[in-house]
Amino acid sequence: MTVHGGIGQAIKRKEDARFVRGKGNYVDDVKLPGMLYLDIVRSPYAHARIRSINIEKAMKVPGVLAVVTGKDLAMANLAWMPTLMSDKQMVLPTDRVMYQAQEVAGVVAESRYAAADGVAAVEVDYDPLPVVVDPKKALEPDAPILRPDRKEQTNRIWHWEVGDREGTDKALKSSDVVVRENLYIPRILVSSIETCGCVASFDAMGKLTLWMTTQAPHAIRTVFAMVTGLPEQKIRIISPDLGGGFGGKVPVYPGYVLAVVAALKTGQPVKWIEDRSENLQADSFARDYHITAEIGATKDGKLTALRVKTIADHGYTDAAANPSKFPAGLFHIITGSYPFQKAHVEVDGVYTNKPPGGIAYRCSFRVTEAAFTIERMVDILAHKLGMDPAEFRMKNFIPSGAFPFKSVLGWTYDSGNYPAALRKAMDLIGYDALRKEQAEKRKQGELMGIGISSFTEIVGAGPSHTFDILGLKMFDSCEVRIHPTGKAIARFGTKSQGQGHETTYAQILAEELGLSSEDISVEEGDTDTAPYGLGTYASRSTPTAGAAAAIAARKIRDKGQKIAAHLLEVGPGDLEWKDHKFQVKGVPDKAKTMQEVAFAAYTNLPPGMEMGLEAVDYYDPPNMTYPFGSYICAVDIDKETGEVHIRRFVAVDDCGTIINPMIVDGQIHGGLTMGLAPALLEEIQYDENGNIQGGSFMDYLLPTAVETPKWETAKTTTPSPHHPLGAKGVGESATVGAPAAIVNAVVDALAHLGVTHIDIPMTPWKVWNILHQKGVA
Amino acid sequence: MIPPRFEYFAPATIDEAIQILDRFEGEAKVLAGGQSLLPVMKLRLAEPRALVDINRIPNLAFIREDAKSLRIGATTRTNDLNDSDLIHKRYPILSDAAYEIADPLVRNMGTVGGNVSHGDPANDLPACMIALGAIFHLRGPKGNRAIPAPEFYQDTFVTALAPNELLHEIEIPKAKAGQGNAYVKLEKRVGDFPIVGIAANLLIGSKGVIQAAGLALTAVGPTVLKAVEAERHLVGKAPDEAAFARASEIAKGIANPTSDLRGPAEYKKAMVGVLTRRALHRAADRARGGA
Numbered sequence A: 001m002t003v004h005g006g007i008g009q010a011i012k013r014k015e016d017a018r019f020v021r022g023k024g025n026y027v028d029d030v031k032l033p034g035m036l037y038l039d040i041v042r043s044p045y046a047h048a049r050i051r052s053i054n055i056e057k058a059m060k061v062p063g064v065l066a067v068v069t070g071k072d073l074a075m076a077n078l079a080w081m082p083t084l085m086s087d088k089q090m091v092l093p094t095d096r097v098m099y100q101a102q103e104v105a106g107v108v109a110e111s112r113y114a115a116a117d118g119v120a121a122v123e124v125d126y127d128p129l130p131v132v133v134d135p136k137k138a139l140e141p142d143a144p145i146l147r148p149d150r151k152e153q154t155n156r157i158w159h160w161e162v163g164d165r166e167g168t169d170k171a172l173k174s175s176d177v178v179v180r181e182n183l184y185i186p187r188i189l190v191s192s193i194e195t196c197g198c199v200a201s202f203d204a205m206g207k208l209t210l211w212m213t214t215q216a217p218h219a220i221r222t223v224f225a226m227v228t229g230l231p232e233q234k235i236r237i238i239s240p241d242l243g244g245g246f247g248g249k250v251p252v253y254p255g256y257v258l259a260v261v262a263a264l265k266t267g268q269p270v271k272w273i274e275d276r277s278e279n280l281q282a283d284s285f286a287r288d289y290h291i292t293a294e295i296g297a298t299k300d301g302k303l304t305a306l307r308v309k310t311i312a313d314h315g316y317t318d319a320a321a322n323p324s325k326f327p328a329g330l331f332h333i334i335t336g337s338y339p340f341q342k343a344h345v346e347v348d349g350v351y352t353n354k355p356p357g358g359i360a361y362r363c364s365f366r367v368t369e370a371a372f373t374i375e376r377m378v379d380i381l382a383h384k385l386g387m388d389p390a391e392f393r394m395k396n397f398i399p400s401g402a403f404p405f406k407s408v409l410g411w412t413y414d415s416g417n418y419p420a421a422l423r424k425a426m427d428l429i430g431y432d433a434l435r436k437e438q439a440e441k442r443k444q445g446e447l448m449g450i451g452i453s454s455f456t457e458i459v460g461a462g463p464s465h466t467f468d469i470l471g472l473k474m475f476d477s478c479e480v481r482i483h484p485t486g487k488a489i490a491r492f493g494t495k496s497q498g499q500g501h502e503t504t505y506a507q508i509l510a511e512e513l514g515l516s517s518e519d520i521s522v523e524e525g526d527t528d529t530a531p532y533g534l535g536t537y538a539s540r541s542t543p544t545a546g547a548a549a550a551i552a553a554r555k556i557r558d559k560g561q562k563i564a565a566h567l568l569e570v571g572p573g574d575l576e577w578k579d580h581k582f583q584v585k586g587v588p589d590k591a592k593t594m595q596e597v598a599f600a601a602y603t604n605l606p607p608g609m610e611m612g613l614e615a616v617d618y619y620d621p622p623n624m625t626y627p628f629g630s631y632i633c634a635v636d637i638d639k640e641t642g643e644v645h646i647r648r649f650v651a652v653d654d655c656g657t658i659i660n661p662m663i664v665d666g667q668i669h670g671g672l673t674m675g676l677a678p679a680l681l682e683e684i685q686y687d688e689n690g691n692i693q694g695g696s697f698m699d700y701l702l703p704t705a706v707e708t709p710k711w712e713t714a715k716t717t718t719p720s721p722h723h724p725l726g727a728k729g730v731g732e733s734a735t736v737g738a739p740a741a742i743v744n745a746v747v748d749a750l751a752h753l754g755v756t757h758i759d760i761p762m763t764p765w766k767v768w769n770i771l772h773q774k775g776v777a
Numbered sequence B: 001m002i003p004p005r006f007e008y009f010a011p012a013t014i015d016e017a018i019q020i021l022d023r024f025e026g027e028a029k030v031l032a033g034g035q036s037l038l039p040v041m042k043l044r045l046a047e048p049r050a051l052v053d054i055n056r057i058p059n060l061a062f063i064r065e066d067a068k069s070l071r072i073g074a075t076t077r078t079n080d081l082n083d084s085d086l087i088h089k090r091y092p093i094l095s096d097a098a099y100e101i102a103d104p105l106v107r108n109m110g111t112v113g114g115n116v117s118h119g120d121p122a123n124d125l126p127a128c129m130i131a132l133g134a135i136f137h138l139r140g141p142k143g144n145r146a147i148p149a150p151e152f153y154q155d156t157f158v159t160a161l162a163p164n165e166l167l168h169e170i171e172i173p174k175a176k177a178g179q180g181n182a183y184v185k186l187e188k189r190v191g192d193f194p195i196v197g198i199a200a201n202l203l204i205g206s207k208g209v210i211q212a213a214g215l216a217l218t219a220v221g222p223t224v225l226k227a228v229e230a231e232r233h234l235v236g237k238a239p240d241e242a243a244f245a246r247a248s249e250i251a252k253g254i255a256n257p258t259s260d261l262r263g264p265a266e267y268k269k270a271m272v273g274v275l276t277r278r279a280l281h282r283a284a285d286r287a288r289g290g291a
């Protein structure tokens, strides 16, 4: 017997009934009596001393009530705030701005319009300073020191390395073939449909309610309490419906703090909503990794060793959204799907005059960077050896019998079957036929390429030995209460931003409790009601809170079994949970449903038992989960214009047990599109003065349905052995895996011309330039 | 992204609109679809004291063909070019361009008059108008003026329009038998302004020889460029690869693009060559009755 809406059913998303009718409730929908509006003065310079800020004219603009500057904040010791990486970040500058579009002052007014006029009337006198844009130049001895406030007078934030340096050197030296490549992963921006914002309101007792676009309300409340000194019970953070997060709503941006300060200062509620340009120009960015990789193999094509050096541009402060104990996050998952004997990774974090970096944009802390590097390098090596890239991967994969597998850089992969996923993808796309077609096309001078990416992900942060946020361990939680009529409410420490938690969590509970998922309501995001948890990012919700849901449900079942035994007048040991009911072993029609048990929990309990039917679980995962997949992309290139057309894209994913196949496919579709974006379109550049290029959607080009091919998806299922449901995270696999497949396809189309790499985004002119140099265009 | 305060007028006639424009002595702007004007106002790059909304003026939106001409009214929406059978069948260059301008939302608001008046060398319709030999009809306090499209464009965002004039109608010579035209646009992503756009219009005579040619280039100079030499080269030739390849080379010669986020100058210049050939071939195919 299946329950309605249990695990594995492609039921429609519960939350969509409200979203598709425009009935969602977002931060900007919050309207309070007497609410004021905050707008922000921003720096036109990337690096400048502030000589003076004159607010006189602004204060005269009708409707303007207050202007907040860095000096005001400094008096309350709030001009700086800590980052997750033990660095510090300005709320407002007292003497220097560090990047273009940095917050310089906040204007509070009775209307959004008056606030904007007030911003235009604030006069700031700047004295420009030398700008450092290129992180490599930042490390040169004569570079200006960007952070004189630090003890170490260098732009190097940290140096981190892992692996066996000498062993890797030796292994590479004795390899028959070694290839080396510089790969740049550009700066990109999360462009959620909803920008960031908040509404801050203090009640008569001094309790702050902050409606906020945040992926981690509980952690933010604790951090707010620690930074401001407000007692934690007097802070209530509500993260209502969110229009996407993708990592961009993990940081605490100065605007949030300013809104709270403004509410305190004026005694009225204050709303701050970022506009699109502010979001693109000033919010934290992702990637910006300058990677040099070397990879070796024997001449018969067995991988030997991997060496990676990276310069990580962090902007002016290290505010990376990285809760691991490693400064470069999980970058050392870089050995990917292959059993290297030796590997060594070095990363240098560097300051530049740019906004803070290190957003894990739909990526579990530098996993995209890692997957891109290894899947590119493996491909380059296969071409160098004259081997088919599929055959080369098959020959080198971690064997499916080798799990749990301990990687040379220290991770323990829970489960995997890489050859099966690649085989399935090859069959679906018709790999051999495509290769034949390519050979024929090449004879006719046409450019066609096929690219593979067989990535391994690492998600579900995370085990408390490796992860924390300012000391808070990375558990997550579920609290379930079953009402007398057998309906339930469940609350979680995570926060959906579009992932469909209201549906999938209800499905987990439905399966485990034998209730219909329709009868279970799911709530998240209010720190006054939800159990403590670390939030939603890095594909962690199913691995952590999803596990907590299963375990909380099982705790309820334990109590339920005693109640059922009481009702059936048998011993608890005579019962089993079967077909979503408590059954007397071997007597299927002597059974009690969860509904019956729930009613009894409030009306007819065994003597001495506590009333009610509820449970809480805080789940500290024993390990990460390691989803994986194989993607194959086929492209055609217009040899006159350099335009890349994706003809087909097959994505085989394995995220262990699937809770809702439709939601998983939705995640894959969106993720693939977000993987295509940097491969072909998106990049934020700066000129030598630190002026952002393309700080609007006019120039920062998001892919549309026209650029997006028909995604062909399929699955293999290799459950996680340590997750109570066998599930792994899936929200990010596609973003992590897709870029390498696309680049590999384009490079494959040009490989016969001697091309080994093209940096992303692969714009038509980059491709054309190569064709032109090679005499093709 | 909030513009400063401005006054707003919604006149009922062209003359009333002109009076208001005149009264503000250059500090009022015509508001048509608002798709170019409002973005610059929101960025506070333009701060007009007043907007004169011409959308309520009756009989300013039309597409009609008479004995001599095709006439398009100023507030005709970009999308109307897409939806018109007449345009698709007889002036396909305009539906080619309209189909690739921005996105449906912008096309529903943006007007043909606004597109050609704005003076943006990256707008797609001006090149089509030049290739088609269009005449722009303007009206100001001193009466009417008719300006041929090529003369209208003086510099980037600078046109022959005086601040107190309104463009009310675009007149295009009526399509003839043997005429074919096309607009070919290369873009980074659908909905974006062009990297390069090429407008080609050919009249092929009964003997299979090009009798007249119109060729104009988008986004590769301070204004849209009329490729006069290339046009001249085409006239009298057979519409074949040799003639088109040579005309493309000549067109490439006048392109003077700048490097920006839509590509380096060298690339854009090379694309003028590639796209001109493609546009001429498509125009010739259509002149021969192809689609």
Ligand SMILES: Cc1cc2nc3c(=O)[nH]c(=O)nc-3n(C[C@H](O)[C@H](O)[C@H](O)COP(=O)(O)OP(=O)(O)OC[C@H]3O[C@@H](n4cnc5c(N)ncnc54)[C@H](O)[C@@H]3O)c2cc1C
Binding pocket: B029, B030, B031, B032, B033, B034, B035, B036, B037, B038, B039, B054, B074, B078, B100, B101, B102, B103, B106, B109, B110, B111, B112, B113, B114, B115, B117, B118, B122, B123, B124, B125, B161, B165, B166, B167, B168, B191, B192, B193, B194
């Ligand atoms: C996201 C986006 C993408 C775009 N992409 C493209 C593209 O790919 N190709 C392209 O060609 N365009 C593109 N555009 C511009 C769009 O086509 C505009 O609609 C067009 O440039 C202006 O038309 P409008 O009616 O909106 O004019 P408005 O914005 O109202 O006016 C533009 C200017 O012309 C003046 N003006 C308008 N009408 C008249 C008139 N009748 N007489 C005198 N002066 C007048 C105004 O005063 C103003 O100075 C894009 C716009 C956006 C927002």
